[in-house]
Amino acid sequence: MPDDTAPTTEPAAPARKIIHIDMDAFYASVEQRDDPALRGRPLAVGGSRERGVVAAASYEARVFGVRSAMPSVTARRLCPDLVFVKPRFEVYKAISAEIQAVFAEHTPIIEPVSLDEAYLDVTENLQRLATATEVARAIRAEILARTGLVASAGVSYNKFLAKVASDYRKPDALFVITPAMGPGFVEALPIGRFHGVGPVTEAKMKRLGILTGGDLRARSLAELQAIFGSSSGYYHGVARGIDHRAVRAHRIRKSVGAENTFSEDTTEFAVLVERLQPILDKVWTVCASKGVTGRTVTLKVKFSDFEQITRARSLSLPVASRESLAHISLGLLRDVFPLRRSVRLIGVSLSGLQHGAGEEPRQLGLAL
Template identity: 80%
Template sequence: MTAPVRKVIHIDMDAFYASVEQRDDPSLRGRPVAVGGSRERGVVAAASYEARVFGVRSAMPSVTARRLCPDLVFVRPRFDAYRAISEEIRAVFAAHTPVIEPLSLDEAYLDVSENLQGLPSATAVARAIRAEILARTGLVASAGVSYNKFLAKVASDYRKPDALFVITPAMGPAFVEDLAIGRFHGIGPVTEGKMRRLGIRTGRDLKARSLEELAAVFGSSAAYYHGVARGIDERPVRAHRIRKSIGAENTFSDDSADFETLSERLAPILDKVATACRAKGLGGRTVTLKVKFSDFAQVTRARSLPAPVSDRDTLAQVSLALLRELYPLRRSVRLLGVSVSALDHGQAEAPRQLGLAL
């Protein structure tokens, strides 16, 4: 007996933080807006589409963003407002399915194999959800509809902003073959670079590599790459998905062993981690510093704390102390990373409901 086709929707709010600010302050509408950071320091937490035209992106240092777009307007983030709107959006989701896997305040997977409104297709559900979010919040969501999480995520991003795109089971394998590797969810810039050096530039190139070939280079990630190159992704949508850590890292254009230089380079990384912790309303008891040296050797140092932390000052204090413990350094540093784990979620994972035309 053939297994029923899973019906997955990926919802992603368009430039969420920036769109909220433009909605609430009419003077910002139509202008390039960056949420977070400042003109001199920090990082961009979100950028409006008007700013993205100039190359401004989230996680970009504010000074770089200002250089790319001199007219960029910086706005302080209002995470309480974003969380309140996110709860309204989740309420829209919950009216259609109980199987919701939030990824952040503005993004989630929904399994609508069985939908609560009795709509005839997953596409109809996605269309209804987008309309309800717009009516309720005045904000625009993009949606991807497909038979697995990988393709639903690809679909939601395919024609952003203000998009609804569907990848059916009949389309999936061929669609992936023509997809650039850089648009594969789960393949970041470092892995993309490695694949390009191997001559892998599209899904078709990736599909041509055997599982054994991929495993020799990419280890445990090979099975995922091998599957998605064929339009296969068996991961279920997990309701109330538990996040294990929040982190960020950066590879530098030049290596350094100087403590003051490395301390300055930690600043935007700490900004990003603290911003993510606030956005998700999470703190963690363990802070980990990752250091990769010029010879690509890597070490981590961690410190467990008596209570969950998320504020930037505490993260900086602990991270710098861990960095100081590594001195004197025998090699210069090419990458630094900071993560927070042992997160305080305050809730247990709920069981997944097992599961209609896309």
């Protein structure tokens, strides 16, 4: 495998060795590890057969199209034999701490993204291994030995490409994108596989004829600014294999939120309430998985003419349950009525985050 110490595409930028670690179907894999009867079966963590959303899906379920954040009813329709299990976030957090301990043996520069995902800067690694690829290989082996779980790793010279690499051949994969490979690799990459390009932006890009990284690279910065505003600089850079973001150790999350753009606009309160439910499920699942809650609930509403409003309520104590979050969010939604225009997007976020008593806010992170 090529040496990953070659210079980056921009000589002025410091050369980095970045690893992105992503546990394969983490919650589902933990459940299958702990209950042999679940192994080899299509499994969804979270939700139920009647309501809620899927927090995680096993690879056996993904074959049927089941994905995280999917309504349980949809998942069951795609896979009638799908097994639903309740999440055990305390177990997941304990295993995550074991994984963090493995990271810390190789580098102090760890940026957690979630319980099962992180960036690591191993430009200088504590074990003095020759390449970032060797570090990633050692980390994957140690995680498997200690937890019985499989991690995929992406190795590259920046965060964007490391993230792309970890997902490129999942599951159970180690993939390296060297500086020499980077620009050409991005050029052929489908736009939907760009980290930071969500479904709505992907659809917008495709309507504009931007199907690959090469198509994105062909657009000037001025064109991208006119279309994508503040995100244009990021898109312009990564289309060329450039991403100067550093791995930020101990990054503190300021809020947890989710939103949904509708395929059809609506003015009906009952319809908005129904569409709000999976958003609330997703927000609360993320809060539970990270061990956080917050004091301020914010409702975001975007109308058919793209005007956007927010309504917020701050409490003296953190929101204690999903039911409480729903009660406050629905109250904020009622305050928006009566409507003069139809709604195309709705979202909820929780801010003023607090962690468990006696614990400092923290996140997991991975490196090459």
